[in-house]
Amino acid sequence: MTQSIVSLRDVRRDYALGAERVHALQGVTLDVERGDYVAIVGPSGCGKSTLLNLIGVIDHPTSGTVEIAGKRVDAMTDREATSFRLHNIGFVFQRFYLMPILSALENVALPMAEAKVQRQERQERAAKLLAYVGLANRERHRPSELSGGEQQRVAIARALANGPSLLLADEPTGELDARTGAEIISLFQRLNGDGTTILVVTHDEDLASAARRKIHMRDGRVVDGA
Amino acid sequence: MLVFVLASSLLLQGTSPPPQAPPGRLRTIAIDEAFAARANLKPGDTVTVSSRADTVASARGAGGRAPGPDAERVIIGAIVRRGADPSEVARGDLRVRMHLDQLQHVSGYGDRVDRFAIATGPSTDIDGTIERINRPAFGFKAYRSRDIAVETSRTFQVVSRFHRAIGVITIVASSVFLLCIMVLKVEERRRDIAALRLMGISRSSVVRSIIIESALVAVLGSLLGVVLGWAASLLVNSHYQAVYSTPLEFSIVTTPVVAFAVSLSLLLGIGAGLLASLRLVRTPPLELFGR
Amino acid sequence: MLGVAIAAAMLLDMVMLATGMRESFRRLLVSRGFELRLAPKGTLPFDTDATIPGVAAITSIMRSNPDIREISPVLGASIHIPVGNRDVSGSVLGVDPSVQGDYELLSGRDPLSADAIVVNDYLLQQLGARVGDTLSVATGYDPQTRTYSGRRTLVITGRVRFIYGANEQSSAAMRRETLEAMRGGDMRDRASLFMVRVREGADAERVRDWIETQIPNVTAISIATAIAQVDARLSYFRQLAVILGAVSLFVGFLLVTTLVTVSVNERAGEIAVMRAIGVSKAHVVQQIVLEGVAISFAGAVLGLGLGLVTARYLNTILSAFPGLPMAIDFFLFQPKAAWSALALLIVSGIGAGVYPAWRAASLPIAESLRREAIA
Numbered sequence: 038m039t040q041s042i043v044s045l046r047d048v049r050r051d052y053a054l055g056a057e058r059v060h061a062l063q064g065v066t067l068d069v070e071r072g073d074y075v076a077i078v079g080p081s082g083c084g085k086s087t088l089l090n091l092i093g094v095i096d097h098p099t100s101g102t103v104e105i106a107g108k109r110v111d112a113m114t115d116r117e118a119t120s121f122r123l124h125n126i127g128f129v130f131q132r133f134y135l136m137p138i139l140s141a142l143e144n145v146a147l148p149m150a151e152a153k154v155q156r157q158e159r160q161e162r163a164a165k166l167l168a169y170v171g172l173a174n175r176e177r178h179r180p181s182e183l184s185g186g187e188q189q190r191v192a193i194a195r196a197l198a199n200g201p202s203l204l205l206a207d208e209p210t211g212e213l214d215a216r217t218g219a220e221i222i223s224l225f226q227r228l229n230g231d232g233t234t235i236l237v238v239t240h241d242e243d244l245a246s247a248a249r250r251k252i253h254m255r256d257g258r259v260v261d262g263a
Numbered sequence: 264m265l266v267f268v269l270a271s272s273l274l275l276q277g278t279s280p281p282p283q284a285p286p287g288r289l290r291t292i293a294i295d296e297a298f299a300a301r302a303n304l305k306p307g308d309t310v311t312v313s314s315r316a317d318t319v320a321s322a323r324g325a326g327g328r329a330p331g332p333d334a335e336r337v338i339i340g341a342i343v344r345r346g347a348d349p350s351e352v353a354r355g356d357l358r359v360r361m362h363l364d365q366l367q368h369v370s371g372y373g374d375r376v377d378r379f380a381i382a383t384g385p386s387t388d389i390d391g392t393i394e395r396i397n398r399p400a401f402g403f404k405a406y407r408s409r410d411i412a413v414e415t416s417r418t419f420q421v422v423s424r425f426h427r428a429i430g431v432i433t434i435v436a437s438s439v440f441l442l443c444i445m446v447l448k449v450e451e452r453r454r455d456i457a458a459l460r461l462m463g464i465s466r467s468s469v470v471r472s473i474i475i476e477s478a479l480v481a482v483l484g485s486l487l488g489v490v491l492g493w494a495a496s497l498l499v500n501s502h503y504q505a506v507y508s509t510p511l512e513f514s515i516v517t518t519p520v521v522a523f524a525v526s527l528s529l530l531l532g533i534g535a536g537l538l539a540s541l542r543l544v545r546t547p548p549l550e551l552f553g554r
Numbered sequence: 555m556l557g558v559a560i561a562a563a564m565l566l567d568m569v570m571l572a573t574g575m576r577e578s579f580r581r582l583l584v585s586r587g588f589e590l591r592l593a594p595k596g597t598l599p600f601d602t603d604a605t606i607p608g609v610a611a612i613t614s615i616m617r618s619n620p621d622i623r624e625i626s627p628v629l630g631a632s633i634h635i636p637v638g639n640r641d642v643s644g645s646v647l648g649v650d651p652s653v654q655g656d657y658e659l660l661s662g663r664d665p666l667s668a669d670a671i672v673v674n675d676y677l678l679q680q681l682g683a684r685v686g687d688t689l690s691v692a693t694g695y696d697p698q699t700r701t702y703s704g705r706r707t708l709v710i711t712g713r714v715r716f717i718y719g720a721n722e723q724s725s726a727a728m729r730r731e732t733l734e735a736m737r738g739g740d741m742r743d744r745a746s747l748f749m750v751r752v753r754e755g756a757d758a759e760r761v762r763d764w765i766e767t768q769i770p771n772v773t774a775i776s777i778a779t780a781i782a783q784v785d786a787r788l789s790y791f792r793q794l795a796v797i798l799g800a801v802s803l804f805v806g807f808l809l810v811t812t813l814v815t816v817s818v819n820e821r822a823g824e825i826a827v828m829r830a831i832g833v834s835k836a837h838v839v840q841q842i843v844l845e846g847v848a849i850s851f852a853g854a855v856l857g858l859g860l861g862l863v864t865a866r867y868l869n870t871i872l873s874a875f876p877g878l879p880m881a882i883d884f885f886l887f888q889p890k891a892a893w894s895a896l897a898l899l900i901v902s903g904i905g906a907g908v909y910p911a912w913r914a915a916s917l918p919i920a921e922s923l924r925r926e927a928i929a
Contacts, residue, residue: 086924090920095829095830095919095920095923096918096919096920115835116834119829119832120832120834121832122830122831122832123831123832124832128827128831130923134823136824147831148832148833151831151832151833151834151837196831207923402696402699402700417875418876421871421872421874421876425868425871425872429868432564432864433798435560436561436564436802436805439557439560440557440560440805440808440809442557443556443557443809444557444809444812447813447816448812448816451819451820
C-alpha cells in the first residue's frame with residue numbers, strides 16, 4: 038500500500054466576509070499519494086486555493102483534520118507551522134514573488150539561509166537547482182532582468198531549496214503566455230518524474246491535463262477525483 | 264543681594280527731601296515675591312537693611328543687633344509683584360522698594376539719584392521739554408523712555424531674533440515633512456488612481472479630487488494643530504511663569520498667528536497634494552499597476 | 555530621506571544647544587587656570603560697578619593659605635581717548651601683567667612699565683592706531699563737573715585678545731597701579747575682582763569656603779558655581795533645546811513609521827510569501843526594522859552636515875547677546891553630541907519600524923495572498 042503524503046478528513050473552512058459567513062470548504066476528504074501529480078480544478082470561488090492553503094499549512098481548517106507526511110498540521114502553532122513549511126513544503130505562486138533586490142541565486146538560497154544551511158553549501162545547492170531548472174547562466178540576474186518564465190523557474194527552484202516532501206503551486210502559469218507556460222508544465226513533469234509530489238491549482242487546461250490525477254471541485258466540495 | 268530703588272514717578276519739583284519718620288517709629292519697605300519666598304519674610308516682619316554685608320542682621324520683633332550708622336531697621340510693609348519685564352527674566356535678582364531718602368542714607372549716596380522718571384501731561388511737547396532740560400543740564404541728560412528701552416532691550420532683541428530663526432527653520436522642516444508624508448500617502452493609492460484612469464476618468468478630475476481631499480485634511484489638521492498649539496502655549500506660560508516668578512507671557516496665540524498657521528498649512532497641504540498627484544497622473548496607468 | 559535628515563539636523567542642533575553653552579563656558583573659565591574668582595559680595599564678576607576695598611590686606615590674608623598659589627587682583631574702569639574731534643571710549647582692566655589671566659598677547663609686549671597700555675584689535679581700529687603709538691588716556695569721568703580724575707600719556711606696547719571680551723568691545727589693559735593712580739583717591743587699594751589659582755591637588759571648593767570665612771565682604775566663585783549661575787541665567791535655552799529636540803525626534807519617528815508602514819503595505823504579498831516559504835515572523839520583523847534603521851542612519855548622516863550649517867547660523871544670532879564673551883558658543887559641536895543624536899535616531903528608527911513590521915508579519919498569510927491575488 039502506497040503511503041499517503043497528504044490526508045484530509047472532513048475538512049471545513051469558513052470565514053467571515055463583511056456580515057456574511059462564507060463556507061469555502063464543506064467537508065473535504067481526500068488523500069494524495071507520495072510521488073503523485075495532482076491538479077485541482079474547478080470554477081472561480083470553488084475553494085481550490087483555500088484547499089491548497091490548508092494543505093500548505095498557511096491556513097487552519099475550521100474543523101476536520103489535515104495530515105502532511107504523517108504529521109497532524111491542522112492544530113500547529115504559528116511557529117511550528119512556519120518551521121514545518123520551511124522543511125517540508127515548497128510553494129510556487131502565480132505572481133512569482135521573488136525578492137526584487139536579491140539575485141536569482143540569492144532568491145533560491147533564501148529558504149536555505151533561514152534553515153541555517155552554511156553559506157558555501159547553500160550557494161552550491163542553489164546553483165545546482167538553478168541549473169536543474171535551466172537557468173545556470175542567469176544566477177546573478179535580478180528578477181527585473183528576467184522574463185516571466187525565467188522568474189517562475191527561479192521561484193520553482195526556490196520552492197525546492199530545502200528538499201520538500203511536497204510542492205504546491207497556485208496558478209503557476211497564470212501570468213505566463215502559452216509558450217512559456219508549456220515550459221513550466223514540462224518542468225513540472227520532469228520534477229514529478231524525479232519523484233517530487235506535486236499539487237497544482239489551475240484554470241489552465243494544458244497544465245491540468247499534464248497531471249496524473251485531477252480533482253474537481255465545486256462550491257467547496259470535491260465532486261470528482263478524491 | 265543687590266538693593267535697587269525704583270523711583271516712582273516724580274514731578275520735577277524742588278530737591279527738598281521728604282520728611283523723616285518720627286523717631287522710634289520704624290519705616291516700611293516693600294519686597295518682591297521672590298525675595299519674600301527666598302528669605303521667608305512676610306508683612307510685619309522687622310529687618311535691618313544695610314549696604315554693608317557685615318552689619319546685616321535680620322531681626323523679628325525683639326532681638327537682633329542694633330544697626331550700624333549705614334543701616335536702618337525697617338518693617339516689611341508689603342509684598343509686590345514685579346512687572347512683566349523680559350530683560351529681567353532669569354536674572355534671579357531680588358527687588359526691594361524703599362523711600363528714596365532711606366536708600367540714600369543706607370547706601371551713603373547722599374543727595375543723589377540714578378535717574379528721574381518724568382511723566383508729562385497729554386499735550387506736552389516732549390522734544391521741546393527734552394531740549395529745555397538738556398540746555399542748562401549740568402551732569403545729566405534727558406531721554407525719551409522709548410529710546411532707553413530700545414537700548415536696554417538688546418537681550419530681548421537677540422532672543423526675538425533667535426525665536427524667529429527657530430520659527431523659520433521649524434516651518435521649513437514641517438513643510439518638508441508634510442510634503443514627504445503627502446507624497447507617500449498619495450503613492451500608496453496609485454493602483455486606485457490607475458484604475459480610475461483606465462476607466463476613462465481624466466487627469467484633471469483625478470488631480471482635482473486629490474487636491475480637495477488634501478485641502479480637507481489640511482484644514483482638519485490645522486484646526487487640530489491650532490487647538491494643540493493653544494494648549495501648548497498655556498503650558499509654556501504656566502511653566503515659565505512659575506520657573507522665573509514673572510507674570511511675563513512667553514507665548515501668545517493671536518488671531519494673526521492662527522490665520523498665518525492655518526493659511527500656510529492649507530497652502531502646503533494643497534501644494535503637496537498637487538505635486539504628488541501630478542507625478543502619478545503623468546505615469547501611464549499600466550505602469551502604475553506594476554506591469 | 556530629506557524629511558528624516560531635517561529631523562536629524564534639528565535634533566543634533568538641540569543636543570548641541572543643550573550641552574554647548576555649559577561646555578563652552580567651562581572651557582573658557584579653565585583656559586587660564588584660575589580656579590576661583592572673588593567678586594564684591596552678592597555679585598558676579600563685573601556684573602556691577604562695585605569694588606572690593608583693601609587689596610593689600612586681602613592679598614596678605616590669602617597668601618597665608620598654602621593652598622593658594624597665585625593671586626591676580628583686577629581693577630575695571632572706563633577710559634576715554636580723544637581722536638580728532640571725537641572721544642573713543644572703552645573699558646580698561648588694571649592688572650598685574652606677571653599673573654594676569656584676562657588677555658592673550660597677540661603681538662608686542664605686556665604693559666610692564668607705568669606708562670604702558672595694551673589694546674585689542676577693535677580699539678586699535680577705532681583709534682586708527684598701531685603698536686608703538688602714544689595715546690592720551692583719561693579715566694574717572696564725573697558727569698557733574700564734566701572732568702576726568704586722571705589723564706595720562708600712555709604708549710601702546712602690545713596687541714591683545716581679551717579672553718572674556720564681548721563682540722565689538724573696545725578694551726585695554728594697563729598696570730593696576732597706573733589705573734589706581736589715574737582714578738585717584740576713591741579707587742586706591744580697591745579691586746573689581748580677584749582671580750585665584752590654587753595649588754595643584756588642592757581642593758578648590760575648600761579654599762573657596764575658607765576665603766568666604768576669612769574675607770566676608772567678597773563672594774568667592776568656583777568654576778562649578780560660575781557655570782551653575784550662568785546655566786541658571788541661560789536655562790531658557792537649555793529647556794527650549796530639550797523641547798524642540800523632543801519634537802524633532804517625535805517627528806522623525808512619525809516619518810520613519812510612515813515610510814515603513816507604506817513600504818510594508820506595498821509589500822504585503824512579498825511578506826506573506828516570505829512567511830509561506832518558512833521565514834519566521836521574527837526574521838521578517840528584523841528585516842523590516844533594519845530598513846527603518848537604515849533610513850534613520852542615512853538621514854542622520856545627511857542631517858549632520860545640515861545641522862552644523864544651521865547651528866553656525868543660529869550661533870551667530872545668539873552671539874550678539876550683549877555682554878557675552880566672544881568665546882562663548884551656544885552651539886558647540888562635540889562628538890558626544892553627534893553620537894547622542896545618532897543613537898537617539900537609531901533607537902527611534904527601531905521603535906518606528908517595530909510596530910508596522912510586527913503587524914505586517916502577523917497578518918494571516920492566506921488572507922494576504924488572497925488580497926494580493928484580487929489586487
